[in-house]
Amino acid sequence: MTQAAITVDGARKKYGEKQALAGLDLTVARGTVHGVLGPNGAGKTTLVRILSTLLRPDAGRIEVAGHDVVRQAYAVRLRIGLLGQHAALDEELGGRQNLEMFGRLHHLGARRARARADELLERFALTDTGRKAVRHYSGGMRRRLDLAASLITEPEVLFLDEPTTGLDPRGRAEVWASVRSLVGGGTTVLLTTQYLEEADQLADRVSVVDAGRVVADGTPEELKKATGGDRIDVVLRDAGQLGAAVALLPVDRSGVSVDPDRRLLSAPVTDRMAALSGVVRALEEAGIEAEDVALRRPTLDEVFLHLTQEAA
Amino acid sequence: MSTYALTDSWTMTRRELAHWARQPVRVVVGLVFPVMLLLMFGYLIGGGRGVEGEYVDYLVPGMLALTMAFGLEGTMIAVTQDLDKGVIDRFRSLPMANGAVLVGRSVADMLQSTVGLGVLVGVGFALGWRPDGGPGAFVGALGLLLFFRFAMLWIGIFLALVAGKPEMVQAVQILVWPVGFLSNALAAPASMPDWLGTVVEWNPMSRTATAVRDLFGGLGTDHVWAAVAWPLALLAVFFPLAVRRFAALSK
Numbered sequence: 001m002t003q004a005a006i007t008v009d010g011a012r013k014k015y016g017e018k019q020a021l022a023g024l025d026l027t028v029a030r031g032t033v034h035g036v037l038g039p040n041g042a043g044k045t046t047l048v049r050i051l052s053t054l055l056r057p058d059a060g061r062i063e064v065a066g067h068d069v070v071r072q073a074y075a076v077r078l079r080i081g082l083l084g085q086h087a088a089l090d091e092e093l094g095g096r097q098n099l100e101m102f103g104r105l106h107h108l109g110a111r112r113a114r115a116r117a118d119e120l121l122e123r124f125a126l127t128d129t130g131r132k133a134v135r136h137y138s139g140g141m142r143r144r145l146d147l148a149a150s151l152i153t154e155p156e157v158l159f160l161d162e163p164t165t166g167l168d169p170r171g172r173a174e175v176w177a178s179v180r181s182l183v184g185g186g187t188t189v190l191l192t193t194q195y196l197e198e199a200d201q202l203a204d205r206v207s208v209v210d211a212g213r214v215v216a217d218g219t220p221e222e223l224k225k226a227t228g229g230d231r232i233d234v235v236l237r238d239a240g241q242l243g244a245a246v247a248l249l250p251v252d253r254s255g256v257s258v259d260p261d262r263r264l265l266s267a268p269v270t271d272r273m274a275a276l277s278g279v280v281r282a283l284e285e286a287g288i289e290a291e292d293v294a295l296r297r298p299t300l301d302e303v304f305l306h307l308t309q310e311a312a
Numbered sequence: 313m314s315t316y317a318l319t320d321s322w323t324m325t326r327r328e329l330a331h332w333a334r335q336p337v338r339v340v341v342g343l344v345f346p347v348m349l350l351l352m353f354g355y356l357i358g359g360g361r362g363v364e365g366e367y368v369d370y371l372v373p374g375m376l377a378l379t380m381a382f383g384l385e386g387t388m389i390a391v392t393q394d395l396d397k398g399v400i401d402r403f404r405s406l407p408m409a410n411g412a413v414l415v416g417r418s419v420a421d422m423l424q425s426t427v428g429l430g431v432l433v434g435v436g437f438a439l440g441w442r443p444d445g446g447p448g449a450f451v452g453a454l455g456l457l458l459f460f461r462f463a464m465l466w467i468g469i470f471l472a473l474v475a476g477k478p479e480m481v482q483a484v485q486i487l488v489w490p491v492g493f494l495s496n497a498l499a500a501p502a503s504m505p506d507w508l509g510t511v512v513e514w515n516p517m518s519r520t521a522t523a524v525r526d527l528f529g530g531l532g533t534d535h536v537w538a539a540v541a542w543p544l545a546l547l548a549v550f551f552p553l554a555v556r557r558f559a560a561l562s563k
Contacts, residue, residue, distance in 0.1 A: 052405045054561075077406060082402065084398055084402070087398065088398040089399060089402075091397060091399075092334055092335065097330055101323060104319070105406045107316055133334060
């Protein structure tokens with residue numbers, strides 16, 4: 001057994017003409033949360049389906065919890081939990097019935113399956129609704145039950161495929177809290193997401209995926225630094241003054257982008273507060289009217305564009 | 313791994329039974345529908361073209377066979393819904409016996425069909441139908457009907473795995489009617505144009521209906537071989553196809 005919880009070496013998968021994975025490499029250390037970040041169609045879900053033994057790769061060596069996902073699929077299934085993009089629950093049955101059923105299918109036996117179902121309902125604050133059919137659950141409750149179902153046996157490795165897509169902010173916060181509480185227990189988590197913020201909140205390391213390949217990886221901080229860190233956005237009253245504003249603002253001019261339609265200029269900053277007060281003062285002195293000045297983190301779009309341009 | 317095959321299949325069967333307990337109305341509707349058809353054809357529309365003797369003796373075995381054929385729909389809907397909901401993905405990611413999902417489906421559907429047969433037979437009795445072939449032939453006839461249902465079940469699983477989408481179920485739901493009625497369930501082929509009569513005679517469902525009529529009526533076992541051979545042939549084709557299709561979910 002190696003130290004890594006997940007090893008992916010040259011994974012390839014093709015659906016008809018479409019190359020979903022084009023030689024993807026990935027290593028995830030035990031007990032860490034690893035984010036896989038990328039847009040729709042980048043290959044994130046294909047990767048999770050292969051890692052959780054639902055899909056056979058065309059090529060590549062892929063190990064999860066020390067076992068080969070193709071030749072030792074059963075051994076892998078004993079050690080993983082999966083939270084797919086769509087709730088994988090029996091909608092007709094109640095929450096408790098679902099958990100009991102999955103417990104029995106993990107061969108816990110009737111009594112332990114029942115006890116485990118009660119524990120998990122309690123832990124995910126679902127005890128009161130345990131009897132209600134899942135199709136009457138809210139989106140957040142369904143996601144929590146789904147997560148509970150993937151934790152029946154305290155898996156060594158847990159896969160979360162876009163766990164908060166389609167949830168409202170409250171549901172999202174609930175799922176994030178649940179994931180954080182897991183990591184203390186030593187579970188390795190692989191999480192796919194389209195949101196930089198989500199990776200930032202949860203992941204120790206992030207791999208950025210595009211067109212079936214990893215184009216960059218590192219800690220969230222490293223990735224953001226690589227794209228120039230924080231940015232300042234200035235919206236002017238008059239688009240005609242954008243050029244003048246760029247010339248006099250105390251920022252690094254090589255990274256400035258201008259969008260005349262939105263009367264917006266955006267520039268990378270290093271020292272946030274100094275940049276903010278410097279920009280406001282310079283605009284005032286030059287008599288250029290601004291509607292809005294704001295500091296912000298780079299968006300996924302910017303990180304992603306930056307990284308894919310670098311790779312190309 | 314295989315030591316859990318029985319346990320897992322039982323767990324999956326229990327899942328279906330729990331669905332029944334949650335949706336009693338749906339179960340009752342499913343049982344009442346064939347009874348409604350039986351009453352409709354017995355008293356409203358029918359009359360039994362070209363049928364000699366009491367129509368009820370002809371109609372009841374025909375309706376039993378037709379109900380078994382329509383079971384295909386129920387199987388297909390259930391499997392399609394599971395595929396659509398993603399719950400099959402969770403089953404497949406669990407360390408459970410391969411195929412327990414399909415076995416559970418089969419056991420539950422066969423149980424439901426057995427109950428359905430019981431209800432229809434009871435209503436038949438109430439209408440004055442009297443099988444006079446003896447208890448052995450009676451049990452044999454029910455066996456043939458369930459064997460036919462078993463073949464329909466695997467066709468249903470296969471079609472669900474091929475079609476995969478709830479919209480396709482509708483197409484099959486519509487197609488099941490002409491196929492069901494292109495049989496001798498309700499009228500004697502002798503009363504039909506020659507070409508139609510021939511098609512109807514070859515319909516596997518007609519073979520089962522004929523054999524079952526003979527057994528209930530005490531008319532011998534001449535047609536039993538065809539009622540065994542046809543479902544067996546269908547199973548020989550569709551069982552491996554369905555199993556292969558299920559395994560191919562990982563491709």
